[in-house]
Amino acid sequence: MSKPKTLSQSPLQSWFTRHKDQCLVWLLRGLAAIAGAIILLILIFLIKESLPVLQEVGIKAFFQDRAWNPVEQSYNLVPMIWGTGLTMFGSVLLATPLGILSAIFCHYYAPQSIAIIYRRLIELLAGIPSVVYGFWGLVVLVPMINRLHPPGTSLLAGICILTLMILPTIALVADAAFAEIPQEYLLGAKAMGLSASGTIWHIVIPTAKSGLLIGVILETGRAIGETMAVLMVCGNVVQTPDSIFDPIRTLTANIALEMAYALGNHRSALFVSGLLLLMIIIVLAIATELIDQEV
């Protein structure tokens, strides 16, 4: 610590020694306040930016207008909500069993050496930038789906890419949940000659249930928020899809695509979709908290 030279060192030093803990507590309080304030500021900013259009056309317009055509004062977000909802739902549906089963394999069946390598690989999967996933999807996945059913850029492509992207989340959280299961349950089961499958189904899964649910919520959050990769493979046509081969546009992609030229109410309407996304994430966070408390 730098101190003014005129001040004798010992009193300040002794003051600091005596109040070391208070100093640390106030420092930490300050830092925590900053982190909390940032979230609040973002929320306030989003509300402030979306207010003009909300006041002018009302919330209903976003669900009942004829189409999404902000230049002509038409703000229907429903096709994009479908887009986000369906990609999210599809990818969570695929990634959850995959992730949980792979964690079970890793924890209860794989030899130690394979389990370690496997965990590192999953962590690596989580670290790949989303644009790389999107690029791969565009170059490999979309042409494949195109051969199956044109145009290729589609809800299905979005679901596939998102599944890959959220798989590490659920796999790692499930792995951590399994690691927390008390060893004595497993020893007890082994000592009674119970089968591995029976033990996993009746003891491991019920015990890890809350951890697994939190994993599902976290992957859902990631699926909703993902923008770049989805934007690259989904085709971005504003429409409510009739089949998984139809192109769709998600709420996040909508913001990314139009923010460059949106003005006035159009810009404000994009902030409304941002607000909507944040609300969903807040609900998910509250759900996580509730599950956590229940245990």
Add this chain to the structure above:
Amino acid sequence: MTKSITNNSQSSIQDLQPLIQIQQLSLSYKNKPAFQDVTFSIPQNSITAIVGPSGCGKSSFLTCLNRLSDLIPNCQVSGHIQLGTVNLLSPKINTTALRRRIGMIFQKPNPFPMSIKKNIVFPLKEHGFANAQEREQIVEEVLTDVGLWSEVKNRLEDSAMSLSGGQKQRLCLARALALKPEILLMDEPCSALDPISSGIVEDLIVRLRHKYHYTIIIVTHNLAQAKRIADYAGLFWVEEGCGRLIEFGTATQFFNAPEHELTKAYIQGTKG
């Protein structure tokens, strides 16, 4: 595998046939020996107490008998354990069948996180008891055996986690009994319990032994307990960083006229 235990007379335990013959048994973790060169025989229908200070390999010894040692990474077992006509340490042994024959009670009560009833029903189902009525009957039978029936009969569907420590341990015992084992391994079953629960469990061990003619091998820190319940006793001790069986004999001889100096000192409380 023969399952004929017909000897009912408690007075003649001296004449009992050896059920488990242990020869030159050694166990090491990562090449560090836990115990070495253990040789003795455990007679049928008896309570054998293994005593000794912490870290002398008592519990490790117990895990060899039901092959739970297989699950410990880097754990190596050598020697020979003969049960009936089979060598327990043979890699060909079906451990599932073995562990059904040899029940185990742990130091810390470990009921499964499910209802009281399911704790007993689930292992039964796993071992192929398909008849629901038969299962219900076994639940009542074993819970009565451990004196829990009157305490829990109205709340069988409650979580086993809501029971007290002593009740949990008795449930674990009931769960093990449900599979009708021949041999029960107990790893300090009373040391995590309060004195009253501990007394209840101890009485239970003796009573069940008389009723079902189990062979019980109990590891304990509690010398007084070993003296009260055991027919045979063995002392494990650490010598040169490795556990060894110092003395094994009938309880009367072990506690009243021990041959080895260490046993004498341990029983008198001057060592250990």
